[in-house]
Amino acid sequence: MFKLFFKIFKTKKNLVYLNNDEKSDIFLVGQEIKVKVKKLFKGSLAIRQIDAGSDNACEQELMALSNGFYDIERFGIHFVASPRHADMLLITGPVTRNMAKAVKDAYDATPNPKIVVAVGDDAISGGLFAGSYAISGGVDSVLPVNYCIPGDPPTPKEIIIGLLKIINEVDIKKSEL
DSSP states (O other), rough: OOOHHHHHHHHHHHOOOOHHHHHHHHHHHHHHHHHHHHHHHHEEEEEEEESSOOOOOHHHHHHHHTTTTGGGGGTTTTEOGGGGGSSEEEEESEEEEETTTHHHHHHHSSSOEEEEESHHHHHHHHGGGGGGGGESSGGTTOOOOEEOOOOSSHHHHHHHHHHHHHHHHHHHHHHOO
């Protein structure tokens, strides 16, 4: 087995490298996010992520946002431990019956104006768990959802682009007021 692993590692056939265009795309999107976050959220956008019963795929992609490549904190976005400190709720997974009350409590604890984002197909519609006796459904079956980031799971790049679209819409809504 070790020889097989070494052979695969040596040939590098299964590795995917991002080219400079993809790196610069993330940087450009991030710079645009940084400008909007400074304007709308006074410097930093605080996100509370809630796992409502997922299979952990979306959480892994969200965790990748904090690694050295994506480093979402450099753009003014950080994850917080309490919904009381959050500007946005990112909810992953279909809402299980056991988590429905906890999701509602987190929503109630979040200060106004509340931005609720369903991340991943499971959170949007229940995904392949829809119809199960243990599932209440997508996040919208428990509380109002403002935005959705589709994917099964969405990649970190798709999440960053989705956040930019959400921030742009929030900016448009604020300017209309």
